[in-house]
Amino acid sequence: MTKTIEMSGKDINEAKQNALRELDLSEDRVIFEVLEEPSKGFFGIIGGKGAKIRASVKELSPEEKASEFLNELFSTMGMDVDINAKTTDYGYVLNLSSDDDMGIMIGKHGQTLDALQYLTNLAANKGLIENRIHVVLDVEDYRERREDTLKHLAWRMADKVRNHNRKITLEPMNRHERKIIHMALQDENDITTYSDGEEPHRRIVIDVKRKK
Known part of the structure; x- marks a missing residue:
């Protein structure tokens, strides 16, 4: 279910910023709907009203969920990793590359990579009953x-x-x-x-x- 909140502010921009702080999300993840425009009231003093908006969190695609999961993981690890996504007949291939040593992401015979791929698929398909996808995770074309x-x-x-x-x-x-x-x-x-x-x-x- 899409999360939706209503927030107020002295103007529309302030109401949006209040909503983003409440949701703890960046603006590109939220859809805004203006419910009430701000008004200055009588002589610009009496009876003025602020703005009111409705903010709805955008639904992410499975690919976006996978990329978000990985980006949060790498950010926590202090790693700068590029994710190159490619669509296939069965889902997505996400190839990871970095100036950092990516051997830690592969592990012995790819065991760490397989475990990370499993977790990435859980994240990508979270909340989905139908149209689930399969994500193949690769590191600098290791699998090939x-x-x-x-x-x-x-x-x-x-x-x-x-x-x-x-x-x-x-x-x-x-x-x-x-x-x-x-x-x-x-x-x-x-x-x-x-x-x-x-x-x-x-x-x-x-x-x-x-x-x-």
């Missing part, structure tokens, strides 16, 4: 580089499996990264892949495809 790394790892490990005729178990990966490995090797006629173990320690196994 990580995908290339995983594909080359898959091909190297597949060659080792062929040469030694022995299966190889990779380190634990999240579901998205395991899918990249599976897809990279799905057209290899002599190689099979499957997942083994329980989350969060589930691993990819690469093996020679045995003849029945």
Whole structure:
């Protein structure tokens, strides 16, 4: 539900400023409606009235909610981060870049980035029942580089499996990264892949495809 308040002031500008202080928002986040114009009264002295306005908080789009959440987070951390948004068929990609060291936002194998992406999606879809969107969070194109790394790892490990005729178990990966490995090797006629173990320690196994 949109938050709406009514505020007064000696003129319209003062009434607006009073509303912004009450809402603790910047002017671009609020829609104003003038309810009463100020009047000077009889001879400009007696019976004068101030201005009265209605201030309504603008509804943010899911993308705006995501960006606002991230901006508040980075501001708290004292980081100056640029957010480049790109629309996709399934939602948005928000690519983060900064002169600061962004490694802290990625973490080991992207674990911190995945956690931050989860929180960003919660913020973007807050209050939504329908038309929920999916936000992919990236840091200086880390995910693209990580995908290339995983594909080359898959091909190297597949060659080792062929040469030694022995299966190889990779380190634990999240579901998205395991899918990249599976897809990279799905057209290899002599190689099979499957997942083994329980989350969060589930691993990819690469093996020679045995003849029945």
